Amino acid sequence: MRRSLQWVMYVAIKSIVVSCLLLFISGLVQAQQQDQSVTTFKELTIKSDWLGYPTPETVKSHPGARTVITNKELTESGARTVEDALRNVPGVRVFDESGTGILPNIGIRGLSPLRSEQALILVDGIPVTLAPYGQTGLSLFPLTMNAIESIDVARGGVAVHYGPNNVGGVINFVTKRIPAKKTMTIRETLSLSPSTERMLADSYIRVGGFVNDKLGLQLQGNFINGDSIRAHSDTQVTNIMADVNWYPANNIDIKGSLQYYKTKNNLPGALTPESYKQDRHQSTRPLDRFTGDTLRGSLIYNQYFDNGAEFSWTNFAHRSNRQFFFGDALNADDTSTLERSSPREFLVYGSEPRLSFYINKGIKQKISIGARYMREEVDYIVDARDLLTNEFSVARDWRFGNHAFAAYISDTFFLFDDKLKITPGVRREQVYLDFRNNQTGSKESNPTKDWLPGVDIGYQITDAIFLFGNFHESLRPVQFTQITFGGAQAAERADNFEVGLRLTPLQNIGVNLAAFRIDFDNKLEFVSQDVGFRNLGKSRHQGIETEFTWQPKQIDGLDLRTGYTYIDTEQRSGQFKGNELPLAAHHQLNFWANYSRADWNWNLNGLYQSKSFSDGANTLIENEEGSIGRIPSFWVWNAQITRNFRWDKRKIKAGLAINNMFNHNYFFRGVDFSRGRMPAPGRTLLFTAQLDF
Known part of the structure; x- marks a missing residue:
């Protein structure tokens, strides 16, 4: 049975790959046969998706806290990593585990950022997590920022349409669309550490365009090589992405994508407080060190009807491998003899049809219906090798599987000339996890079945005032490793409440306010190796998020923004109640200042983060290892100057940036096996040059 399922998933992935390649080949042939002129093309967007395509305009009417980072903003701020890109989003916290950006840890609204396990991360609306139901931790992050056009951070009102694991919201990374005209882009970014003279090269190339009014092709390649500011940080990343858009009819849109991502990195790891002070x-x-690779494919069919109905069918699959190698810190003789590793292999397939349509009799309504099936298979091994004797042992050899079924429906009521929109909805999740210990033959299983209701309300009182509120129930299924201890664990559940407003008192001033509360129930906590995991935890997260924007009329081209987030959390049960x-x-x-004049652009952005605890006991005094203790507050400031000019009718963009310009020393605590102080990157110079043909 296992081999047959693997074969089915392998065929699914291979079919997507072959389809994409055939479309590429046919497009290249047509490009040689047809005239070089390009028909003006209008991009169709999927409106049956609850969030829709992320633009500043769609944010204005979304019934929840939401931030869209545009391509212009990513370029102006010199964002090379996910941490750089999300630094100015209210309520979002990012730790860079590697120092080179390959392993970001993302947290939303006070939820744990470690391995991004409590945030739903999407790429073009498709889960990027290795096992979206059974292992939500992102121990492989197959993404490079050069391939990203915009980032959509929806922190409220999404659970019905996007479950599971969306307690804090959804972050959707939107990749670059195929350009209407044939275009080639070459971009090079050099990151240089003045204090250590180490350098990281980030090379990017993009070729794409519509060969006629029916077919668009695109190929992107991103290659990262070099070192971060720290020793033992050699990094190699290859990210190749191919996209196809085909319009067989005026109302039909077929999109295919294929990605191959591979990374090989040394990890500098955490330091003890004494080592941190030394250097x-x-x-x-x-x-x-860390290695990983993934082959991902997707195929999306969209059809638009004259009566306003829309149908989309998304299919995706990936086969991924990742492996951490780790040993003890250096001993007195500067040698380590025991090397452990944790190889994982993932095979995932998902299919999700969606339909939306309008009812115009009586009260105008828009009904959205969707369903999803996902299959996950994971091989989970932990082994060790003695480097002196070459003795090899396997501590764990586990096999996990998952069948997940979901269905959802929502109904939007349009009242008062469409100014008031009320959207009740409900989602049904059925998750069946199973575990087999290949060493002992023991088996465990854990089912999760639940109804997740929600309601979203948005009211455009005037052109200048938009009020919103929402309530959703969400869940995070029992994770694969949590069922290995047996017992009847229950999924983590949460009630999410949010209210807020968007205010534009003047055309050049904007104010966003949101208040939220998350009541977490059944939170799983690790007790001990003897007891395992048990549902001990309740927690409460509440706070406010504010954003203020101002474009002074007296200074044309100046954009000022600031945001403040307050978060209050409490453990409401268990040992540390x-x-x-x-x-x-x-x-x-958060602070952002951007000034554009003619072909020049100046940008300054900053982030302040207050103190936090690193453990549930709220330990103040740091231990000798540095694994627990209060994490100090910090300020970090980045600045970039960009110049646009032309050479021989070609567009050229050049930039000079300074990240952490005041070289502030700050850190967080290590992740998993690497315990201690994890230093954040110090002052870094970034030189960027981009050429568009």
Whole structure:
């Protein structure tokens, strides 16, 4: 049965790959046969998707807190990594585990950022997580920022349409669309550390366009090589993406994508407080490294009807491998003899049809219906090798599987000339996890079945005032490793409440306010190796998010923004009842200033993060290892100057940026096996040049 399922998934992935390649070949043939002129093309967007295509305009009417980072903003701020890109989003916190951007850890609204396991991360609306139901941690992050056009961060009102694991919201990375005209882009970014003279090269090339009014092709390649500011940080990344858009009819849109991502990296790891004070750029973990690769494909069919109905069918699959190698920190003889590793292999397939249509009799309504099936298979091994004796042992050899079924429906009521929109909805999740220990033959299973209701309300009172509110129930299924201890664990569930407003008192001033509360129930906590995981935890997250924008009329081209987030968390059961949750800073302050004049652009952005605890016990005093203790507050400032000009009718963009311009020393605590202080990158110079043909 296992081999037959693997064969079916392999055929699914292979079919997507072959389809994409055939479309590419046919397009290239047509490009040679047809005239070089290009028909003006209007991009169709999927409106049956609840969020729709992310633009500043769609944000204005979304019934929840939401931020869209445009391509212009990504370019102006010199965002090379996910941490750079999300730094100015209220309520979002990012830790860069590697120092080179390949392993970001993302948290939303005080939820744990470690491995991004409590945030739903999408790429073009498709889950990027290795096992979206059974292992939500992102221990492989197959994404490079050069391929991204915009980022959509929806922090409220999404659970019905996007479950599971969306307690804090959804972050959707939208890749670059195929350009209407044939275009070629070459971009090079060099990141240089003045203090250590280490350099990282980020090379990007893109070729694409519509060969006629029916077929568009695009190929992107991103290659990262070099070192971060720290020792033992050699990084190699290859990210190749191919896209096809085919319009066989005026109302039909077929999109295919194929991605191959591979990374091989040394990991500098965490430091003890003593080592950190000696030299925060050193590494005391010479055996730590990471490898990973993934082959991903998707095929999406969209059809639009004259009566306003829309149908889409999304299919996706991936086969992924990732492996951490790690050893003990250096001993007195500067040697480590035991190397452990944790190889994982993932095979995932998903299919999701969606239909939306209008009812115009009586009260105008828009009904959206969708369903999803997902199959996950994971091989989970932990082994060790003694480098002196070459003795090899396997501590764990586990096999996990999952069948997940979901269905949802929502109904939007349009009242008062479409100014008031009320959208009740419900989602049904059925998840069947199973586990087999290949060493002992023991088996466990864990089913999750639940109804997840929600309601979203948006009211455009005047052109200048938009009010919103929403309530959703969401869940995070029991994870694969949590069922290995047996017992009847229940999925983590949460009630999400949110209210807010968007205010534009003047054309050049904008104010966004949101208040939220998350009541977490059945939170799974690790007790001990003897007891395992148990549903001990309840927690409460609440806070406010504010954003203020201003474009002074007296200074044309100046854009000022600031945001403040306050988060209050509490553990409401278990051993540490009454304490704050780990890694949930109370205060976050963002600042952004951008000035454009003629072909020049100046950008300054900053982030303040207040103190936070690193453990549930709220330990203040740091231990000798550096694995627990309060994490200090920090300020970090980035600046970039960009110049646009032309050479021989070609567009050229050049940029000079300074990240962490004041070289502030700050850190967070290590992840998984690497315990201690994890230094954040110091002052870094970025030189960027982009050429468009």
